[in-house]
Amino acid sequence: MTDDAPxxxxxxxxxxxxxxxxxxxxxxxPLSLRDMERRMPRGCDPAExxxxxxxxxxxxxxxxxxxxxxxxxxTAPDLGHLMSHETLEQKKLSxxxxxxxxxxAYHQPVTRAEIEEIRGVAVxxxxxxxxxxxxxxxxxxxxxxxxxxxxxxxxxxxxDHFGLETARDLPGLRELRAAGLLDSKPLPxxxxxxxxxxxxxxxxxxxxxxxxx
Amino acid sequence: MTDDAPxxxxxxxxxxxxxxxxxxxxxxxPLSLRDMERRMPRGCDPAExxxxxxxxxxxxxxxxxxxxxxxxxxTAPDLGHLMSHETLEQKKLSxxxxxxxxxxAYHQPVTRAEIEEIRGVAVxxxxxxxxxxxxxxxxxxxxxxxxxxxxxxxxxxxxDHFGLETARDLPGLRELRAAGLLDSKPLPxxxxxxxxxxxxxxxxxxxxxxxxx
Amino acid sequence: xxxxxxLFEATSVSERLAAEALIVDVDGFEGPLDLLLTLAxxxxxxxxxxxxxxxxxxxxxxxxxxxxxxxxxxxxxxxxAAWLAFLxxxxxxxxxxxAEGPSAEDLAAHLAFQLERLQAMREAAASLMARDQLGRxxxxxxxxxxxxxxxxxxxxxxLLDLMQAYARIRTRDEFRPYxxxxxxxxxxxxxxxxxxxxxxxxxxxxxxxxxxPEDWTADPARWRSATAATFLASLELAKxxxxxxxxxxxxxxxxxxxxxxxxxx
Numbered sequence: 001m002t003d004d005a006p007x008x009x010x011x012x013x014x015x016x017x018x019x020x021x022x023x024x025x026x027x028x029x030p031l032s033l034r035d036m037e038r039r040m041p042r043g044c045d046p047a048e049x050x051x052x053x054x055x056x057x058x059x060x061x062x063x064x065x066x067x068x069x070x071x072x073x074x075t076a077p078d079l080g081h082l083m084s085h086e087t088l089e090q091k092k093l094s095x096x097x098x099x100x101x102x103x104x105a106y107h108q109p110v111t112r113a114e115i116e117e118i119r120g121v122a123v124x125x126x127x128x129x130x131x132x133x134x135x136x137x138x139x140x141x142x143x144x145x146x147x148x149x150x151x152x153x154x155x156x157x158x159x160d161h162f163g164l165e166t167a168r169d170l171p172g173l174r175e176l177r178a179a180g181l182l183d184s185k186p187l188p189x190x191x192x193x194x195x196x197x198x199x200x201x202x203x204x205x206x207x208x209x210x211x212x213x
Numbered sequence: 214m215t216d217d218a219p220x221x222x223x224x225x226x227x228x229x230x231x232x233x234x235x236x237x238x239x240x241x242x243p244l245s246l247r248d249m250e251r252r253m254p255r256g257c258d259p260a261e262x263x264x265x266x267x268x269x270x271x272x273x274x275x276x277x278x279x280x281x282x283x284x285x286x287x288t289a290p291d292l293g294h295l296m297s298h299e300t301l302e303q304k305k306l307s308x309x310x311x312x313x314x315x316x317x318a319y320h321q322p323v324t325r326a327e328i329e330e331i332r333g334v335a336v337x338x339x340x341x342x343x344x345x346x347x348x349x350x351x352x353x354x355x356x357x358x359x360x361x362x363x364x365x366x367x368x369x370x371x372x373d374h375f376g377l378e379t380a381r382d383l384p385g386l387r388e389l390r391a392a393g394l395l396d397s398k399p400l401p402x403x404x405x406x407x408x409x410x411x412x413x414x415x416x417x418x419x420x421x422x423x424x425x426x
Numbered sequence: 427x428x429x430x431x432x433l434f435e436a437t438s439v440s441e442r443l444a445a446e447a448l449i450v451d452v453d454g455f456e457g458p459l460d461l462l463l464t465l466a467x468x469x470x471x472x473x474x475x476x477x478x479x480x481x482x483x484x485x486x487x488x489x490x491x492x493x494x495x496x497x498x499x500x501x502x503x504x505x506x507a508a509w510l511a512f513l514x515x516x517x518x519x520x521x522x523x524x525a526e527g528p529s530a531e532d533l534a535a536h537l538a539f540q541l542e543r544l545q546a547m548r549e550a551a552a553s554l555m556a557r558d559q560l561g562r563x564x565x566x567x568x569x570x571x572x573x574x575x576x577x578x579x580x581x582x583x584x585l586l587d588l589m590q591a592y593a594r595i596r597t598r599d600e601f602r603p604y605x606x607x608x609x610x611x612x613x614x615x616x617x618x619x620x621x622x623x624x625x626x627x628x629x630x631x632x633x634x635x636x637x638x639p640e641d642w643t644a645d646p647a648r649w650r651s652a653t654a655a656t657f658l659a660s661l662e663l664a665k666x667x668x669x670x671x672x673x674x675x676x677x678x679x680x681x682x683x684x685x686x687x688x689x690x691x
Binding site for chain 2: 017018019020021022023025026039040059060061062073075076079082083084
Binding site: 025026027028029072073074075076077080083093095096098099101102103105106118119120121160161162163164170171172176179181185187188 | 456457458459460527528532533536539540542543544546547548549550551553554555557558559560561562563564565566567570
């Protein structure tokens with residue numbers, strides 16, 4: 001594609017807003033701006049249309065919500081009681097699974113050894129499997145330390161499920177970080193599995209790499 | 214229940230509109246007014262809220278549309294192209310199936326023998342099965358004639374798929390001709406298998422039985 | 427040990443019940459750290475101000491007690507007990523400037539950090555689960571269009587198809603079966619018949635155009651059709667060895683004559 005000029009006139013913004021509205025309504029899963037742009041006529045700007053749409057649905061029965069790098073329409077939380085028919089019986093997560101999930105979310109990317117260090121017990125295979133199956137966590141990049149352990153990060157599905165715009169919006173994240181509670185401090189005198197400085201550098205990387213692919 | 218006065222104040226109409234909006238959005242199938250009323254607080258009037266909502270969505274990317282006796286949110290027909298690239302592997306219905314479906318829609322309730330008489334050829338078992346499987350037709354009442362043959366009628370799913378509010382909305386032969394869908398006039402002196410006037414009369418008879426059970 | 431009273435001679439009934447639960451429910455703890463955190467809470471102070479020495483003593487009492495009640499403790503509880511006994515002794519002794527490795531205070535601080543971090547993660551987990559959740563408080567589109575239908579065959583028919591099909595059936599009698607109109611077509615069979623009959627009477631070269639039927643030469647469409655069919659027929663007869671074909675130059679008239687001698691095969 002060498003020609004940059006669109007072949008047809010770009011639809012007016014109000015029309016683009018309608019298109020974004022139709023696409024978001026039709027999809028149960030969040031759509032990225034790229035997804036939308038690909039499906040719209042050339043020259044369209046879904047981001048701008050999306051902002052208009054978002055404002056339009058403020059205070060309505062459904063909202064336009066951000067999920068990581070994607071967007072979705074979701075019902076307003078205060079109307080949940082009307083949807084009892086739609087409620088899926090959710091399997092209750094074990095305490096171990098919930099804690100493991102929280103540790104992955106707040107410490108990502110995090111290795112299994114680190115999760116065990118924080119919880120003080122071994123992480124059972126079933127716990128990780130369950131979280132993977134729910135598609136709330138996925139494998140992140142391998143850690144560049146001896147043994148190259150795999151890391152875990154949370155997914156867009158996790159953000160969607162808990163109504164988080166980004167992983168930075170996790171409740172209390174800032175306070176926890178300020179209190180140093182998200183740092184990995186090995187037991188004094190015992191060389192940790194990895195260098196502490198590396199770990200500190202890793203965290204912002206982890207946050208930004210969350211939705212890279 | 215003897216008390217007619219609602220226990221809690223009835224939510225304002227704007228709030229009821231939000232409720233209807235959220236329910237229609239989240240429901241996996243079209244909702245009737247009764248469905249909505251059952252879920253809403255006592256004293257609510259979903260019909261009025263629905264009309265407000267319907268008006269609100271006029272000209273938007275999605276519409277509130279009637280599907281038989283129920284209501285659903287659907288993509289505006291002019292934006293269907295945005296959705297098309299997601300629907301993989303579409304196959305056109307065979308001519309035999311389309312014709313059989315058309316006969317059922319126009320003549321319901323109709324027996325297999327009647328379909329064959331109108332089409333002039335035998336209707337294969339596979340054709341009927343396919344239409345049943347698509348949930349575009351279903352079994353109607355047995356005909357009170359010797360052999361008590363089963364009849365076929367079209368379903369809500371059929372209306373939904375073809376964007377019809379009722380089967381009554383199907384144009385009659387005269388309208389088809391007026392719309393240029395028929396290019397030839399009947400040859401004088403050769404009456405069709407049925408009289409054209411009958412055609413128009415036929416439909417309402419079937420109609421009343423359409424959603425009886 | 428004096429500290430034993432702290433845990434097992436609790437004043438209120440509920441505290442005593444809680445203390446007993448600690449013993450009975452030892453399997454309910456998720457490891458020594460979990461137990462330590464529970465014990466630390468009984469100090470009823472900010473985790474940051476916890477007395478690790480006190481905590482170590484509480485833990486050791488707990489382990490002794492469990493042993494007395496013949497409750498099997500997992501190995502890691504015993505490892506922790508040994509480590510805490512060591513830590514306790516280090517904390518009670520004046521610091522040894524010659525000692526290698528981390529100070530007792532460093533070790534205590536790290537244990538306090540671990541407990542605080544575990545507690546923080548538990549609270550984070552609780553606040554996460556307390557959030558509005560998809561499919562519980564808020565909902566996605568119940569009837570997605572498109573994406574959900576991907577990867578399955580969707581039989582399509584439009585309203586137009588339906589109406590046209592119906593119209594087709596209802597007006598079937600108005601149409602005659604479709605047949606190609608042959609009025610102006612001279613067929614290969616006709617040409618072959620004519621050529622076969624006529625060629626026998628002529629041993630001379632004659633132009634192909636001479637073999638066209640008379641009434642097919644006036645109308646251009648009929649003439650074209652007859653010419654094409656006759657030419658094809660001549661090729662067919664030549665192939666069969668019945669005639670010879672000659673053309674002096676490009677676009678010159680084509681002539682044919684009957685073949686007198688059989689072609690050598």
